Amino acid sequence: MEILILPTKQEACVLGARWIARLLRNKSHAVLGLATGSTPVLLYRELIRLHREERLDFSGVTSFNLDEYLGLGPDHPASYRRFMEENLFQHINIAPEKTHIPNGLATDVPAACATYEEEIQRAGGIDLQILGIGGDGHIGFNEPGSSLSSRTRIKTLTDRTRRDNAQFFEKPGDIPWHVITMGVGTIMDAREILLLAFGKGKAAPIAAAVEGPVTASVPASILQFHPKATILLDEEAASGLERADYYRWVHEHKPGWQRV
Numbered sequence: 126m127e128i129l130i131l132p133t134k135q136e137a138c139v140l141g142a143r144w145i146a147r148l149l150r151n152k153s154h155a156v157l158g159l160a161t162g163s164t165p166v167l168l169y170r171e172l173i174r175l176h177r178e179e180r181l182d183f184s185g186v187t188s189f190n191l192d193e194y195l196g197l198g199p200d201h202p203a204s205y206r207r208f209m210e211e212n213l214f215q216h217i218n219i220a221p222e223k224t225h226i227p228n229g230l231a232t233d234v235p236a237a238c239a240t241y242e243e244e245i246q247r248a249g250g251i252d253l254q255i256l257g258i259g260g261d262g263h264i265g266f267n268e269p270g271s272s273l274s275s276r277t278r279i280k281t282l283t284d285r286t287r288r289d290n291a292q293f294f295e296k297p298g299d300i301p302w303h304v305i306t307m308g309v310g311t312i313m314d315a316r317e318i319l320l321l322a323f324g325k326g327k328a329a330p331i332a333a334a335v336e337g338p339v340t341a342s343v344p345a346s347i348l349q350f351h352p353k354a355t356i357l358l359d360e361e362a363a364s365g366l367e368r369a370d371y372y373r374w375v376h377e378h379k380p381g382w383q384r385v
């Protein structure tokens with residue numbers, strides 16, 4: 126696990142976008158795992174800039190999003206399909222048929238989840254998974270207590286996550302109770318993981334995930350077992366880390382060939 130602490134969220138997102146760009150330049154048919162929420166918005170903005178100004182090419186890319194609210198169709202303003210269209214897909218040259226997001230209107234939810242897993246397999250697996258982290262340590266919508274080997278399935282949101290996401294809905298009664306989310310095991314199958322976290326509100330879950338015990342009570346802590354997970358933080362999100370100085374030291378002394 127590598128911890129990168131950048132002075133600001135902007136700088137962290139520029140680095141994150143360079144990370145993705147490097148992958149796409151080495152592997153034009155890469156499979157990206159994508160996240161929604163406030164965390165990756167600036168990252169996506171930087172990817173759009175790289176596409177427009179430096180011709181970063183998404184034409185061969187396939188994408189799989191982590192999750193979607195159950196009951197919301199693709200045109201619902203708070204659906205993750207709509208979020209991805211507005212914040213990334215409409216602004217780059219990714220082929221619409223290569224973008225995958227769990228079907229929030231699925232009637233047979235277990236079958237839709239199994240199909241999603243199969244589609245990921247058929248695409249060759251995820252090369253790079255982008256993650257945010259919930260205030261309670263969730264990744265995807267794998268809330269505390271989720272099996273650490275779970276696959277794509279229905280989950281019930283915690284009251285806290287529903288409150289955290291209330292800003293995207295007109296009124297509290299509109300917030301869905303259920304989601305379809307990739308499982309922790311699905312996420313761990315990605316060949317590489319890039320988790321981003323910004324702001325004071327993420328200091329506690331980041332400290333628990335990075336320096337606490339591996340436990341289903343903090344689903345993000347499983348990333349300690351991933352062979353290639355990078356945690357990209359701003360100073361505020363890093364403020365609860367006991368070994369922050371060591372992580373900075375490691376970064377400063379990296380051999381040139383390891384730098385992005």
Ligand code: F6R
Nearest residue numbers: 160161162163164257258259265
């Ligand atoms: C989003 C997702 C969630 C968010 C997390 C953080 O697709 O799966 O795990 O990454 O809830 O949300 P923000 O970024 O809004 O703080």
